[in-house]
Amino acid sequence: MDQAMRPQMMGARVSRVEDPRLLSGQARYLDDVDVPGMLEVAFVRSPHAAAEIVAMRLDKARQHPGVFAVMTYDDCPVMLWDRAEYDIGQPCLAHGEVTYVGQAVVAIIAENRYVAEDAAELVEIEYRPRTPVLDMREAILERPRRVHAETSNVFFHEEYATEGFSEAFDRAPHRLSATFRTNRQTAVSLEARGTAAMIDAASGRLTVYASTQSPHRMREDISNLLDIPEQLVRVIVPEVGGGFGMKANCYPEDIVVAKAALAYRKPVKWVSDRTESLLSDVHGRDDIHDVEVAFADDGKIIAIRDHLMADGGAYPAYPFSGAVGETSLAARVLTGPYDIAHLATVIDCTYSNKVPLGAYRGVWGPIASFIQEGLVERVARYLSLDPAQVRRRNMIRPDQFPYRNAAGMPYDEGSYLASLEDALKLIDYDGFRRRQQELRTQGRYLGLGISAFVEPTAMASSEAGSVGYESCTIRIEPSGRVTAALGLGPTGQGHETTMAQILADQLGVRFEDIVVLHGDTDSAPYGGGTGGSRSGPIGGGAALVAGRQMRQRLIKYAAHLLEAGEDDIELGHGEAWVAGVPDRSISIRTIAQTAYTDVKKIPPGLPIGLELTERYLPKRPVSFSNGTHIAEVEVDIQTGIVRVTRYVVVNDCGRLINPTIVEGQIHGGVAQGIGATLFEALHYDRDGQLTTTSLMDYLLPESTDVPRMVIKHIETPSSGEGGIKGMGEGSLIASPAAVANAISDALAPFGAMVDTLPVTPAMIRAMVS
Amino acid sequence: MPTEEARTAIELNVNGITHRLDVSPRWSLADVLRHQLGLTGTHVGCEQGVCGACTVWLDGLPVRSCLMFGVQAQGHQVTTVEGITPSTGLSPLQTAFQEHHALQCGFCTPGMLLTAQALLDRNPKAEEGEIRAALSGNLCRCTGYQFIVDAVLAARDAGRDA
Ligand code: FES
Numbered sequence A: 001m002d003q004a005m006r007p008q009m010m011g012a013r014v015s016r017v018e019d020p021r022l023l024s025g026q027a028r029y030l031d032d033v034d035v036p037g038m039l040e041v042a043f044v045r046s047p048h049a050a051a052e053i054v055a056m057r058l059d060k061a062r063q064h065p066g067v068f069a070v071m072t073y074d075d076c077p078v079m080l081w082d083r084a085e086y087d088i089g090q091p092c093l094a095h096g097e098v099t100y101v102g103q104a105v106v107a108i109i110a111e112n113r114y115v116a117e118d119a120a121e122l123v124e125i126e127y128r129p130r131t132p133v134l135d136m137r138e139a140i141l142e143r144p145r146r147v148h149a150e151t152s153n154v155f156f157h158e159e160y161a162t163e164g165f166s167e168a169f170d171r172a173p174h175r176l177s178a179t180f181r182t183n184r185q186t187a188v189s190l191e192a193r194g195t196a197a198m199i200d201a202a203s204g205r206l207t208v209y210a211s212t213q214s215p216h217r218m219r220e221d222i223s224n225l226l227d228i229p230e231q232l233v234r235v236i237v238p239e240v241g242g243g244f245g246m247k248a249n250c251y252p253e254d255i256v257v258a259k260a261a262l263a264y265r266k267p268v269k270w271v272s273d274r275t276e277s278l279l280s281d282v283h284g285r286d287d288i289h290d291v292e293v294a295f296a297d298d299g300k301i302i303a304i305r306d307h308l309m310a311d312g313g314a315y316p317a318y319p320f321s322g323a324v325g326e327t328s329l330a331a332r333v334l335t336g337p338y339d340i341a342h343l344a345t346v347i348d349c350t351y352s353n354k355v356p357l358g359a360y361r362g363v364w365g366p367i368a369s370f371i372q373e374g375l376v377e378r379v380a381r382y383l384s385l386d387p388a389q390v391r392r393r394n395m396i397r398p399d400q401f402p403y404r405n406a407a408g409m410p411y412d413e414g415s416y417l418a419s420l421e422d423a424l425k426l427i428d429y430d431g432f433r434r435r436q437q438e439l440r441t442q443g444r445y446l447g448l449g450i451s452a453f454v455e456p457t458a459m460a461s462s463e464a465g466s467v468g469y470e471s472c473t474i475r476i477e478p479s480g481r482v483t484a485a486l487g488l489g490p491t492g493q494g495h496e497t498t499m500a501q502i503l504a505d506q507l508g509v510r511f512e513d514i515v516v517l518h519g520d521t522d523s524a525p526y527g528g529g530t531g532g533s534r535s536g537p538i539g540g541g542a543a544l545v546a547g548r549q550m551r552q553r554l555i556k557y558a559a560h561l562l563e564a565g566e567d568d569i570e571l572g573h574g575e576a577w578v579a580g581v582p583d584r585s586i587s588i589r590t591i592a593q594t595a596y597t598d599v600k601k602i603p604p605g606l607p608i609g610l611e612l613t614e615r616y617l618p619k620r621p622v623s624f625s626n627g628t629h630i631a632e633v634e635v636d637i638q639t640g641i642v643r644v645t646r647y648v649v650v651n652d653c654g655r656l657i658n659p660t661i662v663e664g665q666i667h668g669g670v671a672q673g674i675g676a677t678l679f680e681a682l683h684y685d686r687d688g689q690l691t692t693t694s695l696m697d698y699l700l701p702e703s704t705d706v707p708r709m710v711i712k713h714i715e716t717p718s719s720g721e722g723g724i725k726g727m728g729e730g731s732l733i734a735s736p737a738a739v740a741n742a743i744s745d746a747l748a749p750f751g752a753m754v755d756t757l758p759v760t761p762a763m764i765r766a767m768v769s
Numbered sequence B: 001m002p003t004e005e006a007r008t009a010i011e012l013n014v015n016g017i018t019h020r021l022d023v024s025p026r027w028s029l030a031d032v033l034r035h036q037l038g039l040t041g042t043h044v045g046c047e048q049g050v051c052g053a054c055t056v057w058l059d060g061l062p063v064r065s066c067l068m069f070g071v072q073a074q075g076h077q078v079t080t081v082e083g084i085t086p087s088t089g090l091s092p093l094q095t096a097f098q099e100h101h102a103l104q105c106g107f108c109t110p111g112m113l114l115t116a117q118a119l120l121d122r123n124p125k126a127e128e129g130e131i132r133a134a135l136s137g138n139l140c141r142c143t144g145y146q147f148i149v150d151a152v153l154a155a156r157d158a159g160r161d162a
């Protein structure tokens, strides 16, 4: 076997190079960026869901000691969206009207945040309230009114049906219908958003520190929206305390802060507090699905019809509308891991007077899985069949690959049936059923929920943008140490470690001798950032391709300098040697010195130095990971409280770069899924006030809410570079359906079926009475 | 126009060093530590007393530095993550966190370390249930807690063997 095909580091449980700085309190997040004279921003936000701005009185705020400037739309007349894609744009500061509670209206720039907040309270704005548009179904019918007078509420509409759908649906022996509802949730990265901008004294360029997943896109947006030549903008992403899709957007505040730094020639920083974060980070998951399913006597599903509706909020989030993302992708992957021939979908995305809907980890997936797995569960219960059996009957079989689903999505090979069977074994399915029966006689309600999932990853476009490729620059320094850079935007995924693992194998250097840079547009090659589970497969693919190119170059050097054939050269531990003759060796360090300083010895045809950039564009438009989650719950029917007691995951994301990191991602996604199913909901009252503006109202799962999980990996390689598939979202795609189905199963004696997320204790009490 | 905000002179003992500071009486302890002393290892995740990211020790016991004023810490010993980090390398608990992949974005980590270390100091035999209960006031959005619990268990066992 070719030596590079026998990786040492890829697949190993390497501990992370990021950790020491994070553990010792030395890491620098956005709010840790501090320079002399830095001013801080507080925003005055709309207290109304919908209102006309009649007058603004800013004098008191302007005169407040410590205030440097007060900005309104007139000082920063910038619209997100150029109106080309949608008929409306979002002003970075409200312009004449407000359209949701929390919308930024005025920016106060002061010597520190305390003073800025004092001054914010002195701003007087006179509003003339309008009737808010808050109900999704009504809004779709343009009731009670249009959110934006100049355009209809439905800003995205799409219809699709497989040929022969109606006949197949009508002829089916059985039909069921259900409405599924997911309530608004949001990412709640523990570090809230933030931006700092300043003019670099040496170069005169604008430097923007941004807590974002997409550094290059942020640079493009700032450059375009503020009309600054791109080469004069540098975006630096410091340590990011979580993103989960929510930090893939460019937000109004980012633009206002950059504008302030330019206009006032001062360093300016804004860091969101938690209330602002719940009021202004993009929301997700505000969807209703009216679904019908047609099936045969044996549980084989024949057709699914779905009217998908999403409440996109007051504006399409820039530059990725979560409403469009959640629905259009759900419509294409609604059949999940099942072979269902017929599908008909209608999508309606509407405006409302709520926070814009954007990306939250899994985007479409948690919703579509909840529906697809909910339907399977309903079919099984209707026919009195074992839900595991109904899944087996419908699952895509190994001989069907390459498979195209009813919406035309091309699936890669996976371990659909195998992951289901393994998960059933891990949870001891038959044993559980016996225990469940026994405990029911004692008035205890245990339930088990299966969720078989697919996760389309590494797509040509995602919330991270429409850059379908990733880039990797490798520079072997004259000392033989390696500096690599990628255009990714990690928010805790450990790319400095995983990318170095890949490169160490390819370059034959020690893992410790590699540093991976990212998040600085001055050093990182242009790339799409992190999002849509693309960094492993596409970023990792770029590292592989670039690493292989550099490896070839090192081999050419070694062959030339050792006077051997290229085929005989092996690399490892910082050395190159002739296969079978370890004495005939040369260090990578010596090769590097030759490449930079002893240039007469460079092999003919090779450039001076050891530096290159390679880009990797996967051949497939998408790569499908898959797996099965099974949750066990116990429901206390007196209190309505649900406890998740056991949890197993069988996960197949192709070749693993670092199993420990993959498991960490799975754990975190399952925890978020438990939150999504049991706790997390953003509530608007009848006036359009968001009532969940603290972490006392918006509840996150705690260490006592999340059970110990058992994980098994299956590796079905993709056809892409390294066989890697993405996996950042699958665990949150699968887990809400698993927990919801477990609750339905526990409450089967009451005929209950979960159709709304989250499932609150009050809802459970209603189901059992 | 600059502020004429009133300031109070205090003495603050942080990580064994006494600092003489002029602080605004309304500044939280977290803000004084972070923005006046440059100890940015203490993180602020909510300022609502919920997330635990701002946890520091006051006389050896975990407190939320977002919920108290800097001036209130006068006369107490404050310990931050910087203070539990050895001058070279990592503490046994920090090492266990790295070995068990107990952190992803790292934002909750300093608060987790201070809460967990205080627990182990108090109860070197803590069981998983007690560990989970002790950590339940520290939110982590990334890890799902399992590897954090594993790290604390490992540090506990290493401490026992030592
Ligand atoms: S910042 Fe203090 S508890 Fe969250």
Ligand code: FES
Binding pocket: A190, A241, A242, A492, B102, B103, B104, B105, B106, B107, B108, B109, B139, B140, B141, B142, B143
């Ligand atoms: S590691 Fe990100 S919040 Fe805990």
